[in-house]
Amino acid sequence: MKEMVNVETTLRVPKWTLRKRKTNFSLSNLFLYTSTVVVLFIIACAVFPKWIAPFSPTYMNAEHILSKPSADHWFGTDYFGRDVFSLVIYGSQDSLIIGVASVLIGGIIGGSIGALAGYIGGFVDVILMRVIDILMTIPGILLALAIAAALGPSLFNIVLAVAASAIPGYARVMRGQMMSIKKRKFVDASRSIGTPNWRIFLWHILPNSWSPLLVLGTIGLGTSILIGSGLSFLGLGTIKEIPDWGALLSQGRGYLTVAWWISTFPGLAITLFVLSINIIGDKLRDSFDPKTR
Amino acid sequence: MEKLLEIKDLQVHFTGSHHKLTAIKDVTLDIKKGETVCIVGESGSGKTVTSKTIMRLIDYESGEIGEGSIVIDGIDLTKLSQKKLRTIRGKKIAMIFQEPMAAFDPVFTIGKQITETILEHKQSNKLGAKERAIYLLKRVGISDAEIRLNQYPNELSGGMLQRAMIAMALACNPDLLIADEPTTALDVTIQAQILQLLQELKEEMGMSILLITHDMGVAAEMADRIIVMYAGRIVEQADVKQLFEQPYHPYTYGLLQSITTLDSDRSKKLYSINGSIPSLADLPSGCHFHPRCPFATDLCKSELPPLLEVNNRQTACWYAEEIIEKLVDKRLEMKVGIQPQKEMVQELPERTSLPLFKVQELSKYYPIGQNLFSRQPSFMRAVDNVSFHIHEGETFGLVGESGSGKSTLGRVLLQLEIPTGGEVFFQGQDLSKLSARELREKRRDMQVIYQDPYGSVNPRWKIGDIIGEPLQVHEALSVKERNNRVQELLEIVGLNKNSYDRYPHEFSGGQRQRIAIARAIALNPKFILADEAVSALDVSVQAQIINLLQDIQRERNLTYLFIGHGLNIVRHISDRIGVMYLGQLVELANSDELFLQPAHHYTKGLIGSIPMADPTRIRERITLSGEIPSPASPPTGCRFHTRCPAATARCREEQPIFREVAKGHWAACHHPL
Amino acid sequence: TGTKNNSQEANAKDATQPQSGGELTYALATSPDSLDPARSGLAVAVRAFRTIFDSLVVQAPDNTIKPWLATEWTVSDDGKTYTFKLRKDVKFQDGTPFNAEAVKYSFDRIIDPKTQAKNAVALLKPYQSSEVVDDYTIKINLTTPSTAFLSNLSQAMLGIVSPTASEKYGDQFGKNPVGTGPYKFVSWTDNADIVVAKNKDYHWGPSIVENKDAPYLDKITFKIIPEEATRIGSVQSGQVLAAETVPPQNILSLKNDPNTQLLRVNTIGLPYTLFFNQRRAPWNDVKARKAVQLAVDVDAIVKTLYLDTYSRAWSPLSPGIFGYDKSLENGSKLDVKKANQLLDEIGYVKGADGLREKDGKKLTLTYVDGTPNREKRNDIAVMVQQQLKKIGVKVEINITKDIASIVQQKADYDLYGNSQVNSDPNALRAFYHSTTPEQEATVKRLGGGSDTEIDQWLEAGTVETDLAKREEYYKKVQQKIIDQAWILPIYVFPYTVAASKNVNGIKFDSLGYPLFNDANIKQ
Amino acid sequence: MELRNVALANKILLKISSALVSIFGSLILVFFIIYLLPGDPVLSMLDPSTASAETVANLRKELGFDQPIYIQFADYFLNVLHGNFGQSIINSEPVLPKVLEHFPATLTLTLTSAIFSIAIGLLFGVLSAIYRNKWVDFIARLIGLFGISMPTFWSGILLILIFSVFLNWLPAMGSDGWQTLVLPSLSLGFVGAGLIIRMVRTSMLEVINEQFIVTLRAKGLSERIIMYQHALRNALIPAITIIGINIGELMAGTVVIETVFSRQGIGRIVADAIMAKDLPVIQGVVFFSAMVYVIINLLVDLSYSFIDPRVRRSDQR
Numbered sequence A: 001m002k003e004m005v006n007v008e009t010t011l012r013v014p015k016w017t018l019r020k021r022k023t024n025f026s027l028s029n030l031f032l033y034t035s036t037v038v039v040l041f042i043i044a045c046a047v048f049p050k051w052i053a054p055f056s057p058t059y060m061n062a063e064h065i066l067s068k069p070s071a072d073h074w075f076g077t078d079y080f081g082r083d084v085f086s087l088v089i090y091g092s093q094d095s096l097i098i099g100v101a102s103v104l105i106g107g108i109i110g111g112s113i114g115a116l117a118g119y120i121g122g123f124v125d126v127i128l129m130r131v132i133d134i135l136m137t138i139p140g141i142l143l144a145l146a147i148a149a150a151l152g153p154s155l156f157n158i159v160l161a162v163a164a165s166a167i168p169g170y171a172r173v174m175r176g177q178m179m180s181i182k183k184r185k186f187v188d189a190s191r192s193i194g195t196p197n198w199r200i201f202l203w204h205i206l207p208n209s210w211s212p213l214l215v216l217g218t219i220g221l222g223t224s225i226l227i228g229s230g231l232s233f234l235g236l237g238t239i240k241e242i243p244d245w246g247a248l249l250s251q252g253r254g255y256l257t258v259a260w261w262i263s264t265f266p267g268l269a270i271t272l273f274v275l276s277i278n279i280i281g282d283k284l285r286d287s288f289d290p291k292t293r
Numbered sequence B: 001m002e003k004l005l006e007i008k009d010l011q012v013h014f015t016g017s018h019h020k021l022t023a024i025k026d027v028t029l030d031i032k033k034g035e036t037v038c039i040v041g042e043s044g045s046g047k048t049v050t051s052k053t054i055m056r057l058i059d060y061e062s063g064e065i066g067e068g069s070i071v072i073d074g075i076d077l078t079k080l081s082q083k084k085l086r087t088i089r090g091k092k093i094a095m096i097f098q099e100p101m102a103a104f105d106p107v108f109t110i111g112k113q114i115t116e117t118i119l120e121h122k123q124s125n126k127l128g129a130k131e132r133a134i135y136l137l138k139r140v141g142i143s144d145a146e147i148r149l150n151q152y153p154n155e156l157s158g159g160m161l162q163r164a165m166i167a168m169a170l171a172c173n174p175d176l177l178i179a180d181e182p183t184t185a186l187d188v189t190i191q192a193q194i195l196q197l198l199q200e201l202k203e204e205m206g207m208s209i210l211l212i213t214h215d216m217g218v219a220a221e222m223a224d225r226i227i228v229m230y231a232g233r234i235v236e237q238a239d240v241k242q243l244f245e246q247p248y249h250p251y252t253y254g255l256l257q258s259i260t261t262l263d264s265d266r267s268k269k270l271y272s273i274n275g276s277i278p279s280l281a282d283l284p285s286g287c288h289f290h291p292r293c294p295f296a297t298d299l300c301k302s303e304l305p306p307l308l309e310v311n312n313r314q315t316a317c318w319y320a321e322e323i324i325e326k327l328v329d330k331r332l333e334m335k336v337g338i339q340p341q342k343e344m345v346q347e348l349p350e351r352t353s354l355p356l357f358k359v360q361e362l363s364k365y366y367p368i369g370q371n372l373f374s375r376q377p378s379f380m381r382a383v384d385n386v387s388f389h390i391h392e393g394e395t396f397g398l399v400g401e402s403g404s405g406k407s408t409l410g411r412v413l414l415q416l417e418i419p420t421g422g423e424v425f426f427q428g429q430d431l432s433k434l435s436a437r438e439l440r441e442k443r444r445d446m447q448v449i450y451q452d453p454y455g456s457v458n459p460r461w462k463i464g465d466i467i468g469e470p471l472q473v474h475e476a477l478s479v480k481e482r483n484n485r486v487q488e489l490l491e492i493v494g495l496n497k498n499s500y501d502r503y504p505h506e507f508s509g510g511q512r513q514r515i516a517i518a519r520a521i522a523l524n525p526k527f528i529l530a531d532e533a534v535s536a537l538d539v540s541v542q543a544q545i546i547n548l549l550q551d552i553q554r555e556r557n558l559t560y561l562f563i564g565h566g567l568n569i570v571r572h573i574s575d576r577i578g579v580m581y582l583g584q585l586v587e588l589a590n591s592d593e594l595f596l597q598p599a600h601h602y603t604k605g606l607i608g609s610i611p612m613a614d615p616t617r618i619r620e621r622i623t624l625s626g627e628i629p630s631p632a633s634p635p636t637g638c639r640f641h642t643r644c645p646a647a648t649a650r651c652r653e654e655q656p657i658f659r660e661v662a663k664g665h666w667a668a669c670h671h672p673l
Numbered sequence C: 001t002g003t004k005n006n007s008q009e010a011n012a013k014d015a016t017q018p019q020s021g022g023e024l025t026y027a028l029a030t031s032p033d034s035l036d037p038a039r040s041g042l043a044v045a046v047r048a049f050r051t052i053f054d055s056l057v058v059q060a061p062d063n064t065i066k067p068w069l070a071t072e073w074t075v076s077d078d079g080k081t082y083t084f085k086l087r088k089d090v091k092f093q094d095g096t097p098f099n100a101e102a103v104k105y106s107f108d109r110i111i112d113p114k115t116q117a118k119n120a121v122a123l124l125k126p127y128q129s130s131e132v133v134d135d136y137t138i139k140i141n142l143t144t145p146s147t148a149f150l151s152n153l154s155q156a157m158l159g160i161v162s163p164t165a166s167e168k169y170g171d172q173f174g175k176n177p178v179g180t181g182p183y184k185f186v187s188w189t190d191n192a193d194i195v196v197a198k199n200k201d202y203h204w205g206p207s208i209v210e211n212k213d214a215p216y217l218d219k220i221t222f223k224i225i226p227e228e229a230t231r232i233g234s235v236q237s238g239q240v241l242a243a244e245t246v247p248p249q250n251i252l253s254l255k256n257d258p259n260t261q262l263l264r265v266n267t268i269g270l271p272y273t274l275f276f277n278q279r280r281a282p283w284n285d286v287k288a289r290k291a292v293q294l295a296v297d298v299d300a301i302v303k304t305l306y307l308d309t310y311s312r313a314w315s316p317l318s319p320g321i322f323g324y325d326k327s328l329e330n331g332s333k334l335d336v337k338k339a340n341q342l343l344d345e346i347g348y349v350k351g352a353d354g355l356r357e358k359d360g361k362k363l364t365l366t367y368v369d370g371t372p373n374r375e376k377r378n379d380i381a382v383m384v385q386q387q388l389k390k391i392g393v394k395v396e397i398n399i400t401k402d403i404a405s406i407v408q409q410k411a412d413y414d415l416y417g418n419s420q421v422n423s424d425p426n427a428l429r430a431f432y433h434s435t436t437p438e439q440e441a442t443v444k445r446l447g448g449g450s451d452t453e454i455d456q457w458l459e460a461g462t463v464e465t466d467l468a469k470r471e472e473y474y475k476k477v478q479q480k481i482i483d484q485a486w487i488l489p490i491y492v493f494p495y496t497v498a499a500s501k502n503v504n505g506i507k508f509d510s511l512g513y514p515l516f517n518d519a520n521i522k523q
Numbered sequence D: 001m002e003l004r005n006v007a008l009a010n011k012i013l014l015k016i017s018s019a020l021v022s023i024f025g026s027l028i029l030v031f032f033i034i035y036l037l038p039g040d041p042v043l044s045m046l047d048p049s050t051a052s053a054e055t056v057a058n059l060r061k062e063l064g065f066d067q068p069i070y071i072q073f074a075d076y077f078l079n080v081l082h083g084n085f086g087q088s089i090i091n092s093e094p095v096l097p098k099v100l101e102h103f104p105a106t107l108t109l110t111l112t113s114a115i116f117s118i119a120i121g122l123l124f125g126v127l128s129a130i131y132r133n134k135w136v137d138f139i140a141r142l143i144g145l146f147g148i149s150m151p152t153f154w155s156g157i158l159l160i161l162i163f164s165v166f167l168n169w170l171p172a173m174g175s176d177g178w179q180t181l182v183l184p185s186l187s188l189g190f191v192g193a194g195l196i197i198r199m200v201r202t203s204m205l206e207v208i209n210e211q212f213i214v215t216l217r218a219k220g221l222s223e224r225i226i227m228y229q230h231a232l233r234n235a236l237i238p239a240i241t242i243i244g245i246n247i248g249e250l251m252a253g254t255v256v257i258e259t260v261f262s263r264q265g266i267g268r269i270v271a272d273a274i275m276a277k278d279l280p281v282i283q284g285v286v287f288f289s290a291m292v293y294v295i296i297n298l299l300v301d302l303s304y305s306f307i308d309p310r311v312r313r314s315d316q317r
């Protein structure tokens, strides 16, 4: 079984899972590679916008408002006369921050709650899961809306709001994972040699349980950006010198019939990013889940 | 006899993402009408692939028939379209599988799944199909067939499901029944029942059976003819009597020798074939068996031997005839020395009067389901009021059907679970009185080896870290010291010292079990609980591990609690054996005595269910009828009375006490044998 | 009479007699809060309930006051008592007769704190009490004289409500409005639509409409469509016949649409104006404010954001209102150099990052604006931010839903914009007249600037009856406010309606609210 | 049989009681979150330029805003227990009728979107699993991915421009008639469809790898029956969970969609109410949506028992 050597997680792989993979193998990977390139490029945009963007994102060219995509302005200009291409490049920064930070915060808080509940079990589990159940009854965007409205629309608060709405998801997944890993024989085996609880938790349970969280996190990255843009749409976004994609899309939507490019390109950027992230997430999930490998 | 199925030069590939595997090659065999043919061989030898190929089921698993033909009734199955094949599947050829629970669709009733087959093959209308289903269920020995029809798979026990599975397979009166390890997942008692059923049905319906098994005992009892496979090829094929009398191929010989029998000499080491079956991805050159074969020559290394007719049977060995001679000559001497067999196990150490474990009235109940409507909590009585001792240095065996509470007893013994009642003294100390810390400290002396060699090691850890974990927890060693210790341990269990940095998935099942053993002995414990430690392994590997365990025991004066399915193996390794039934200990005796003179009817039934790897021995079967009841509501009185041939009214009402029927021989029976 | 329209562009007069019948669907941009004239403070609500309620008087396009429900009136010499003669042939839509009692009831209701009236209270000021002289004569007493009073009475928020209905529905009157208007209320489905139907008995239309009798339309359905694209899309696809508040970018494209016409009218009152918060340094310094005034390129804002479909505002008042000072137009010019110089003068010097600072403190300007982005006001903030960067002022934009507490309670801003639809320059008083500390305790006045001269002129303007003098006062006020750079006037909001070419006769009153008396649909 | 019914009733009771706890909890949670909202609702009720400090104080007292927060909550909660959800702070409208009036529209939209997403999700999910790694699979997955990758307001506006403005096939807005439901449920359901496609695909693949599928093939059943009767039914169980959880998200999605399509509904009401800090209205909406969420998930839970006999059994062990 050579092919398994490089795959880190090897739960027992049933023999028959070596399924049809040759057919369209290249197509599947083409998707994955393209997505990876897209995501890497977007990360590059977020980190080094100056090197990529042709114009300053705040430069308002009064002579060229609402001009069509052209050789000078690849994505056209917006109603301020700003270069949409540059805006999209620079906008990736805050979009990524919203995505990554909220996933991190939500994942860490939700993950810890789930881990505690699942690992300790009993009363703690009942209480924590009750809280999560309650959070679940309030739909994500509503919670985000309330929090963003309560704290005011700053980037950080949007991140918090989005993170809060994602907590239940992470908590549930982590708890489920904890419960199942806890029952795995190797945990029992470690306990039977007298390993203290905290060590078992740190050495065995945690390293084996984060993979679905990672998958959820990747996908959550996209969802966060979408929720963020939903908040901009509802008027709870911030007005920044350099708007994030959600804000760009939301602000440009009124111009769709006159200047489709203003919102279409940020919209495509979101869709493309989320799409790529999801493809990567799917792949990650597949590779973590022995059953679908 | 007329030939029903003829397979010629069959070759099957699997196309994976990185490579193409040839799973079986040059497989030629035939099955005659009314004949039972057994395919035997170690895990991964291609038995299942062969059977699935006959049904062309491998098409759905990216398998592909490279060459060869499969002819049934003059039709070549390799050339048929899927549509035509469907008229053959289930109708002409039916199949039953290993895990009955997994083989039924959980969301449809048993009845629906049986009638569906009948209807698919247009054997009858809906009403007729239902009637036939009821008839079939009755025929395979399921009581209340009408009720069972409307039950879901999860509502039936494993044994019952396997019967239902057989009923389903017989729905359209197939000519050939393929049974892929139909009893491997079942208890010996149930296995005996199922095998008997198959025999009866075969005679009644005149069908042929292709039985796949890795248990030579089962093969001996069932087969007319046996086919031995190794690494995707047939290496030997012969009439059952001939084969057991005189194997032509060294592999077959090894397999037969590896069998532990009820009368094997306990003081001897178990025979085992060296090494393990190679991976299909890199097969050895020449004869695939040559790296494990004591007779291998240069020719074997370079040239693949064809399957040749010798004396009206087939074998694939360059030296078949010569070896036969040698083997015949020195049959009992075993000079060939595949492994040094002469070495005798040392005399058992004098029994110390001091017991290592003293178990008193130990119980473990699991609460089940709260009910708003009834206050009364209900319990699963997994272990119920069990008392016994384990002496220092002995191996205490524990047997019993699945669900009888063996594992649970082991776990409460080690305080891995808190007992509901009773006490456990370890070296005179009441374990339940220890603080969590003290208990952890005590765990140095008590270790566990589990059944599942895949699940019991953390897949993300390196072998060295896995083995070193107990050292890290209990002993403050420098990294270097620890490395040294781990390497020592690796050597002790017969693994390469350099395996330190490798991951568990790079090892075979047997090797993983060695890793588990290395880890268990790392702290020089006094006691090891081996819960089905060898049940998942092939016979030859099983023997290797048992030998290893015994070696280690001798060297370190270890005490074992050995829980096992295979009674032969338990008998071989244990000094004393306890028999459990429904959470209770029903018999306890020295292992030889237990098998020679069982006092409890249950024990007798168990022993009687063991298939004998000797086709010449015609034996009256004393199989146990019925199945183990649920520990949630055990029968009154003697718990065994529902299945006991000797049960009386007293047994129904009065619970027998566990008493000494002979010196050192305890049993809980009103009417001991 | 009353044929003269405001600046309507299309609406060509049809030679033929308008057809009766039909239903007009009219898309509103936001949802009214209440249809109770006393309780609503939103322009969008006025657009809906103007159809249900009539006022005592009406203001003609030339700003003169004409009769409506009142046929004539007299003002006492001290200017504190108004006596109105009322029409005798008017009935409320619920059958209640219209009379002096009803007028008294309506006005007393506004000043009753229980009613929780909003803008109406300010409009009715300095109302003290009413006396029913006879069934159709009413005397209204004011605490102080007010020249604006009559013109305020013409506003829909001081429309006359049916006392029976008001008593019956109590605080739910806003969901069950009854007045004397040309249309009667049928239903209001939250966030969806408000339906009004023809009041068949109507024959007391004001002088500014042609059709004094029952309206031609059977029904008007005000659809509430907040999303711009959807609203404009609906009128383009014919799903609604008219839609208000057409965004500038669509104005240009709709002009060429063969199926739609654009109706436009400039609203009057206070244009959209940015107020400096003079409570906070350095904006208490005229030089700082002037610098900003000189550096903000309002022309560019109007041109870029509104594509020149809105006109630039120059004064605290909008053109067309009484007292508007036209001389202020084109008064201030963009002068970045001078702006820089002014900031240098008050000690703010540019640092390495191009931002100014004094005593280690950065010169920042907190620009507060509300959400959602109404009339692209948030975008103005973004442009101002870029423009002020050039003179080294860092603009921090704070977009908030909670104007009430940030601006009105805490006055936590440097620049905040507002506008108001109003018919009389007296509206300036609420914004620019200094307030007492007690008043400030509950609500802080925008900008918070105070100037004794301005106070005096505003006070005089309220009571002055000599129109020429009055005009003079207000011009002085406007000049001084601009001169002192209290504010930055930005744009005058044109109320724009896109309608199907089949729709005729939608008119607007002096404030820019639509009137549907003449409206009809060509089949 | 008897026993089974008792167990089922037992289970339902347990679930209902825990659901009540959840609803109560969500009320508390929302109450405190909203409490944190800045701004003074009393001020927004009055005309700030005219109201005196005294009127403000009086009104505050009248509405109970001067009480400590826990008393306010206790009052509120007692009222809710009596079926009294209070009245809007903004326009004094009683909350219960208001929410009840708008709820059906939102529920209709939610349900049609759910049906749409289930239909699309199941179809493509199954196809995608059956034709794993064939082009059908890629197209189905891509459709699903697009669904989860597009902001709903964006897809909504695009749909309006295409189907209302350019093609003039369907109305752009409104909430009367089935025509007005098409575009909103399309743009909302698309998101759910994406999730369901993915879920169904994964669980179908899992099921297809199960041993019993081999048995079914060995019985000679056709692939069609195996996939659509056996595999799908098994795969439905995890998919139904997703649908249950998704109902909540769909309902929340109406906040945006109702604004885009100018539909009536509680989505818009709650968005407005949150902005205006109209606590009673927010609470009312949250109460009802939590209730719907809980009920749907209760149904989902119970439906397991009908789809998956294993669940039935395990409860009465």
Ligand SMILES: Nc1ncnc2c1ncn2[C@@H]1O[C@H](COP(=O)(O)OP(=O)(O)OP(=O)(O)O)[C@@H](O)[C@H]1O
Residues within 6 Å of the ligand: A015, A016, A017, A018, A019, B014, B015, B021, B023, B041, B042, B043, B044, B045, B046, B047, B048, B049, B050, B061, B062, B063, B214, B280
């Ligand atoms: N679908 C498949 N794809 C690739 N390889 C397969 C597939 N199925 C089986 N194999 C390989 O073919 C070989 C033979 O497998 P098979 O299942 O026939 O063994 P077996 O003799 O039945 O063993 P066991 O006793 O463990 O059931 C194994 O090495 C296995 O890995």
Ligand SMILES: Nc1ncnc2c1ncn2[C@@H]1O[C@H](COP(=O)(O)OP(=O)(O)OP(=O)(O)O)[C@@H](O)[C@H]1O
Residues within 6 Å of the ligand: B366, B380, B381, B382, B400, B401, B402, B403, B404, B405, B406, B407, B408, B409, B631
């Ligand atoms: N954690 C648990 N909760 C509830 N019931 C349990 C639990 N563990 C074991 N049981 C039940 O206790 C009984 C005894 O189980 P146990 O695993 O000890 O049997 P066993 O003899 O080891 O069986 P096997 O041979 O199958 O391993 C079984 O009926 C089992 O279902």
Ligand SMILES: [Mg+2]
Residues within 6 Å of the ligand: B047, B048, B049, B180
């Ligand atoms: Mg097999």
Ligand SMILES: [Mg+2]
Residues within 6 Å of the ligand: B406, B407, B408
């Ligand atoms: Mg066990």
